[in-house]
Amino acid sequence: MTSLLPSQKSVIVRGSGPGLLLAHGAGSDIEDSYGPVLENLAARRTVIGPDYPGSGNNPLQDLPLTLDRLADHIVESAVQSGVHSFAISGFSLGTTVAVRAAVRHPERVTALVLSAGFARPNARLKLVVDTWRALGAPDGDSRVLASYLSLVVGGARWLDARSHEEVEEQLALFSAGMPPGTDAQLALFDGIDVRADLARIAVPVLVVSPLGDLLTTPVHSRELADGIPGARLATLDCGHAIAAERPAEWAALITEFLDSVGG
Missing domain, CATH: 3.40.50.1820 (Alpha/Beta hydrolase fold, catalytic domain)
Incomplete structure (x- = not known):
C-alpha cells in the first residue's frame, strides 16, 4: 500500500x-x-x-x-x-x-x-460541490461560505428550530476555516x-x-x-x-x- x-x-x-x-x-x-x-x-x-x-x-x-x-x-x-x-x-x-x-x-x-x-455525484451534487469550492477560494467570503454550508448541511426542520444566536454560533464555527485539505478532498468528486x-x-x-x-x-x-x-x-x-x-x-x-x- x-x-x-x-x-x-x-x-x-x-x-x-x-x-x-x-x-x-x-x-x-x-x-x-x-x-x-x-x-x-x-x-x-x-x-x-x-x-x-x-x-x-x-x-x-x-x-x-x-x-x-x-x-x-x-x-x-x-x-x-x-x-x-x-x-x-x-x-x-x-x-x-x-x-x-x-x-x-x-x-x-x-x-x-x-x-x-x-x-x-449526479449533476446536482456536482453543482453543490463546485459552489462550495468556489466560495472556499482564497479570496472568498468566509461568512458567505459558512451560510451556504449551513443551508446544505443542516436539515430544514433542524435549522428552523435554531435560534438566531445558535445560527450565529454555527456560522462562526464554519467561518473559522475549513481544513487545509478541503479543496483537494472536494476535487475527488470530479472523478468518483x-x-x-x-x-x-x-x-x-x-x-x-x-x-x-x-x-x-x-x-x-x-x-x-x-x-x-x-x-x-x-x-x-x-x-x-x-x-x-x-x-x-x-x-x-x-x-x-x-x-x-x-x-
Missing part, C-alpha cells in the same frame, strides 16, 4: 471489542463527522478514526489524493493500530472510501455502514464513481439515508442500496449532519446492525 499516514497522532483509537473503522466526510475530520457518536460506538467496539491528509492532525502531503489511496490509508491506520479486521462506517465522501476499501481489502472488512453517501464496485461487495451492508439531506439527497442512498447485493436501507428524519441532529439514533442503527450480522 502507498501510505498517506504520517503518524498515529492523526488516528483516534477508543474502546474495545470488534474493530470499527471510520471514514469521514470531505472538508471534515473524524471529530466533526463522528464526534457526538464516538462514545456510544466505542462502548461495544474498538473504534479507529483516521483523519484524511489535510484534515485534523494529518497534514496535507505532496502525493495527490485518490480514492484508492484514501481507502488504503484508512485500512493501514487500523492495521497500524493493531486491528486487523473490522467493519467500516463511512459518512458522506467516506461511503465511497469504505466501498473501495472493501473491494481492495476484502480479507479485512467484515461489514459496511454507509451513511449520507453516494456511489457517484464506485458503481462498478457495488456488486463486488460480499459483506453485510447497511445504507443509512437521511430523509432531509440536501447535500447527498436520498436518491444517492437508494442507488447504493440497489447496487449492493443484500444491502439493507434505513432512514433517519434529519439532514446531512446526522451526528449533530440524530446522534443517538445513528449510533443505535450502526450498533444494532453490526451486532445482528456479527460485524
Whole structure:
C-alpha cells in the first residue's frame, strides 16, 4: 500500500471489542463527522478514526489524493493500530472510501455502514460541490461560505428550530476555516464513481439515508442500496449532519446492525 499516514497522532483509537473503522466526510475530520457518536460506538467496539491528509492532525502531503489511496490509508491506520479486521462506517465522501476499501481489502472488512453517501455525484451534487469550492477560494467570503454550508448541511426542520444566536454560533464555527485539505478532498468528486464496485461487495451492508439531506439527497442512498447485493436501507428524519441532529439514533442503527450480522 502507498501510505498517506504520517503518524498515529492523526488516528483516534477508543474502546474495545470488534474493530470499527471510520471514514469521514470531505472538508471534515473524524471529530466533526463522528464526534457526538464516538462514545456510544466505542462502548461495544474498538473504534479507529483516521483523519484524511489535510484534515485534523494529518497534514496535507505532496502525493495527490485518490480514492484508492484514501481507502488504503484508512485500512493501514487500523492495521497500524493493531486491528486487523473490522467493519467500516463511512459518512458522506467516506461511503465511497469504505466501498473501495472493501473491494481492495476484502480479507479485512467484515461489514459496511454507509451513511449520507453516494456511489457517484449526479449533476446536482456536482453543482453543490463546485459552489462550495468556489466560495472556499482564497479570496472568498468566509461568512458567505459558512451560510451556504449551513443551508446544505443542516436539515430544514433542524435549522428552523435554531435560534438566531445558535445560527450565529454555527456560522462562526464554519467561518473559522475549513481544513487545509478541503479543496483537494472536494476535487475527488470530479472523478468518483464506485458503481462498478457495488456488486463486488460480499459483506453485510447497511445504507443509512437521511430523509432531509440536501447535500447527498436520498436518491444517492437508494442507488447504493440497489447496487449492493443484500444491502439493507434505513432512514433517519434529519439532514446531512446526522451526528449533530440524530446522534443517538445513528449510533443505535450502526450498533444494532453490526451486532445482528456479527460485524
